[in-house]
Amino acid sequence: MTEQINAIPGDWVKAKLLTSINGYSPEAARKKRARGEWLEGVHWVKAPDNNYFYNWREIEIWIRQGY
Secondary structure (H helix, E strand, O other), rough: OOOOOOOOOEEEEHHHHHHHHHHHHHHHHHHHHHOOOEEEOOOEEEEEOOOEEEHHHHHHHHHOOOO
């Protein structure tokens, strides 16, 4: 028997998981970050280990507001 587990991710996710949540590819996320479309500390953060994390909930708000 196979058991399926559904999990809701925390607010901050890496780009690969962001793709699964809202469809933005890692490259699209990088471009939005570089262009300033997504704000540091709101939509993305750079962790001390130099990994980028994205707040998918804030990005969903950004999408609903029509950018």
